[in-house]
Amino acid sequence: MPALSQSTLLFDRLLKIVGPEGVLSAVSDLVVYECDGYTIEKHRPDAVVFPTTTDQVVEIVKLCGECGVPFLPRGAGTSLAGGCLPVGGGVMISLTRMKRILEVNCRDRYAVIEPGVVNLWLTNHLKPQGFHFAPDPSSQGACTIGGNVATNSGGPHTLKYGVTVNHVLGLEIVLPDGRVVRTGGPAEDYPGFDLTGVIVGSEGTFGVVTKIWVRITRNPEAYRTLLGVFETVDDATNTISDIIGAGIIPGALEMLDNLILQAVEAAFHFGFPLDAGAVLIMEVDGLEAGLDADAECIIEIAKENRAREVRRASTEAERLLLWKSRKQAFGAVGRLAPSYCTQDGVVPRTKLPHILRVIQEIGRRYDLRIANVFHAGDGNIHPIVLFDERDAAQVKRVLAASHEILDDCIACGGSVTGEHGIGVEKIDFMPKLFSPDDLAMMIRLRSAFNPEGRCSPAKMLPTAGACIEQSKAGRRAAL
Amino acid sequence: MELWPGDRSMGSTLEIDGFGPLPLVRPGSAAELGEIVRAAASNGSALYPLGGGTKLDLGNPPTRQGNVVDMRALNQVIDFPARDMTVTVQAGMAVASLQEILAHEKLRLPIDVASLRSLTLPARREGAQQSTVGGVLATNESGPRRLGFGTLRDYVIGISVMNDEGREFKAGGRVVKNVAGYDLCKLLVGSLGTLGIITQVTFKLRPLADQHALAAIPCAAESLEELVNRIHGSRTRPVALEALNPSAASVALGQVSLPLPTGHWMVIAGYEGNHTAVEWQVRELAKELGAVTPEVRIGDTAEPLWQALIEFNAWPETKVTFKANLLPSATAAFCAAVDRLAPNTLTKAHAGSGIVVGHLTGDWTRDRTAAFLAVWRELAGKAQGRVIVTRCPWEWKNVINVWGPIGGDAWLMREVKEKFDPHGIFNPGRFYHGI
Known part of the structure; x- marks a missing residue:
């Protein structure tokens, strides 16, 4: 953190760049x-700035360079992994005022946007033309596309x-040297390296993204949304494998287990069976033609796997309620604990x-639901x-239980993060997933x-010698 | 001194773009490859990775003496959990062999790869003619289905690479959704072997389609743009949208007995999905087009036509080939301009993706090619794209800039190269911006 006189200087110069409306420096703010x-972890930035143009970002970044202070970009702050945590203080560059949709070109199927555009705004903006932005994290009403770029966000429809x-x-990215x-x-x-592909998912460690060219996707013509009710998680899982094995790639395949069903049913009264082992939300989308064939095939597969019923x-109202139940399931959990x-x-x-068996066993062992x-x-x-x-x-x-679950994911040949970062x-899990050689190449990059x-x-x-002391405490989160 | 622990029984050499002869080494394992890299690092020589040898014309001539590393002995399946729909294979495996293995489980990697025989490499061994997994990754090969299925960057979920110190590193993993660490897979795809030598890769897979069809519509040059726009905006969702100029259509479609009125372009829409969806789309397209009735090939009868469309990009009987990437809406106008200036060019576009491949036929000289290229580059630039020369006589390459003028991010690419390969071991000089 800069010395006081230096930070005063820094604030003054930040003010000159973005004006008094564009800087926060009072502790209460x-x-x-x-x-x-x-x-779980908290670090206060020394200042938060709200640039409105790329030029301002350049000036801010250059100023940080001159003063030798760290900086980091931030979108809506919905990260679940501390992606926007200003470790070591410094200047936080909030991109929420760079929120213009600069261009939409449906013929060539792209849009140009600023990083502060909220995910759902773009999709809503494209609705009249019959297009949408495909990544749809459950936080899409709040999270920014700049943030999606940083974490390479997913959502229910990534399958x-x-x-x-x-x-x-x-x-367009502003590098740390401006x-x-x-x-x-x-x-x-x-031609050349796919730098775009490697900047996406770099969690803001390469620079500040100030403009994004995104692909836009035509809306499906129709949906078939099915709810499969199963006695056991195994039956539900086998159903998933068989559906995909039959050559059908559903738009979404979401599973809810018994405990979450209790919470969701109490909150939304969808009519979920409270004694089911698991339910699957199975949705196929695309052209109207052929959808019924896919839906019939899915129903048959679910029944072969002992589904109690398939609804x-x-x-459309029922479909939306079903999706609301899914996307807001985390909110409903508040009813349980x-x-x-x-x-x-x-x-x-x-x-x-x-x-899922491991998770159950871990829950029993640690006496946790x-x-x-x-x-x-x-x-x-x-x-x-x-x-x-x-x-x-x-x-x-x-x-301890959470870490055991993640360790088992690694042991299964999996990963500790699919979409949160x-x-x-x-x-601390990176050395478990990657060898020193792997990490060395990432550092080189x-x-x-x-x-x-x-x-x-x-x-x-x-980083060797820069180990972060993680204060361990609980947290709330929604995905 | 025993420098190369690999199989040296070939005892052969290879010239790349007139540079060489470069001795071939053939590692039998990743460990042997590691030794080869360390040896090259210690004696300051270069390494030129080789797969099926079908793309050796791509890029600038080599700049330093060294060895060609034939990766084809590393050709094993490491893991194929079919129900997870992923596969992990070594980089030297032929793509055709991979597809065959996947097809047994009704799966595929939905990337179209031309399987033409190597143009440069003598076919001295069984399988020498085949594009390899590592090769198509390095060159980012794609074909007609890219409109519906994307390109290799969308399917590589894990990668292992031999670095400049002869140590293998990996990125990604074996699960289809994973954001742990930087996605070096993206960086390696299309990097032309300049950042390291790919040893192993994990793909996510897609099911084979139940049904597929191609609908071909001949059209006059002046109505090409309108036809492409109509199909693009159709209720149907083509997974491929190809446009062939009259020369390309008569040459490439010659064997598939498609009726082609003289002097006409051919526009071909491809569909995949379940039977109902494919059949509906073919009917719907005909309905939307009204007066023109598409010539439809469905199921097995479409296969030769798909193949012709895929193989076209590697058309052997041409001296010069270029590839343009443009805004899709500019494709028709660009193709028409190429036709006007160089009427004998065989031109085919992935019209839905803005990719145009042209083979120059006839008596082209270096200077004439350079002059035309300058015009096309200007045209492409107006459509936010570029033109690269994927094949030409190597003697021309001191005058013809095959990668074209560099963009504003070229310096950053060089920076990345410097970090990954500071001593310039891997394919030095061959890539964009002399990387």
């Missing part, structure tokens, strides 16, 4: 920015449509029955550990963009 959706990187064509680089663009296959959402903590592991799809609602088609689990954060001993058990939360490490320090990659 900064408290809001000391964490994101990951609330068929892919994650953020599959929908980003080009970027140079502005444009990578890619509205066309495909530009169809017969109206005062606090909860969610994880973001990934396993090969066929290992789902195994990992764990609910499951997740993107089953991708093998991306989100176990929700219920607890009471006022009980310190319980909090310790929650963290490493941030600061999972930095980062040094091409961010050689001095002043942009988003202490994120993603563990």
Whole structure:
């Protein structure tokens, strides 16, 4: 952190760049920015700035360079992994005022936007033309596309449509030395390295993205949304594998286990059976023609796997209620316990029955209730550990249980994060997933963009001697 | 001194772009490859990775003496959990062999790869003619289905690479959704072997389609743009949208007995999905087009036509080939301009993706090619795209800039190269911006 006189100088100069409306430096204002959706660790930035143009970002970044202070970009702060945590203080560059949709070109199927555009705004903006932005994280009403780019966000529809990187064509990025680089663009296959592809998911450690060329996707003509009710998680999982094995790629395949069903039913009264082992939301989308054939095939497969019943959402209202139940399941968990903590592991799809048994066993061993609602088609689990954060001993058990679950994901050949990112939360898992040689190459890559490490320090990659002390406590989260 | 622990029984050499002869080494394992890299690093020589040898014309001539590393002995399946719909294979495996293995489980990697025989490499061994997994990754090969299925960057979920110190590193993993660490897979795809030698890769897979069809519509040059726009905006969702100029259509479609009125362009829409969806789309397209009735090939009868469309990009009987990437809406106008200036060019576009491939036929000289290229580059630039020369006589390459003028991000690419390969071991000089 800069010395006081220096920081006064810094604030004055930030004021000159963005004006008094564009800087926060009072402690009472900064408290809001000391964490994101990951609330275990808190670090207060020295200032938060709200640039409205790329030029302002350049000036801010250059100023930070002159003063030798770290900086980091921030979108809506919905990160669940501490991606926006200003470790070591410094200047937080909030991109929320760079929120213009600069161009929409439906013929060439792209849009150019600023990073502060909220995910759902773009999709709403495209609705009249029959297009949408495909990545749809459950936080899409709040999260920004700049943030989606940083974490390579997913969502329920990634099984068929892919994650953020599959929908980003080009970027404008301000590097830590203030140079502005444009990578890619509205066309495909530009010669040279795919820098765009590697900047997506770099969690703000390469620079500040100030403009994004995204691919836009035609809306499906129709949907068939089915709810399969199963006695056991195994039957539900086998159904998933068989559907995909039959050559059908559903738009979404989401699983809810018994515990989460209780909460969701209490909140939304959808009519979920409270005694089911698991339910699957299975949705196929696309052209109207052929959808019924796919739906029939899915129903048959579910029945072969001993589904107690398969219901169809017969109206659009029913379909929307079903999706609301799914997307707001985390909110409903509040009915079960005062606090909860969610994880973001990934396993090969066929290992789902195994990992769910492991989760149950871990829950029993630590005397914790764990609910499951997740993107089953991708093998991306989100176990929700219920607890009471006022009980310190319980909090310790929650963290130990969460880590055991993630360790088992690694043992299954999976990953510790499917869509939330490493941030600061999972930095300790990186050496478990990657060898020193792997990490060394990642450090080499980062040094091409961010050689001095002043942009988003202490994120993603563990650095020798810069180990972060993680205060272990509970947290709330929504995915 | 025993420098190369690999199989040296070939005892052969290879010239790349007139540079060489470069001795071939053939590692039998990743460990042997590691030794080869360390040896090259210690004696300051270069390594030129080789797969099926079908793309050796791509890029600038080599700049330094060294060895060609034939990767084809590393050709094993490491893991194929079919129900997880992923596969992990070594980089030297032929793509055709991979597809065959996947097809047994009704799966595929939905990337179209031309399987033409190597133009440069003598076919001295069984399988020498085949594009390899590592080769198509390095060159980012794609074909007609890219409109519906994307390109290799969308399917590589894990990668292992031999680095400049002869140590293998990996990125990604074996699960389809994973954001742990930087996605080096993206960086390696299309990097032309300049950042390291790909040893192993994990793909996510897609099911084979139940049904597929191609609908071909001949059209006059002046109505090409309108026809392409109509199909683009159709209720149907083609997974491929190809446009062939009259020369390309008569040459490439010669064997598939498609009726082609003289002097006409051919526009071909491809559909995949379940039977109902494919059949509906073919009918719907005909309905939307009204007066023109598409010539439809469905199921097995479409296969030769798909193949012709895929193989076209590697058309052997041409001296010069270029590839343009443009805004899709500019494709028709660009193709028409190429036709006007160089009427004998065989031109085919992935019209839905803005990719145009042209083979120059006839008596082209270096200077004439350079002059035309300058015009096309200007045209492409107006459509936010570029033109690269994917094949030409190597003697021309001191005058013809095959990668074209560099963009504003080229310096950053060089920076990345410097970090990954500071001593310039891997394919030095061959890529964009002399990387």
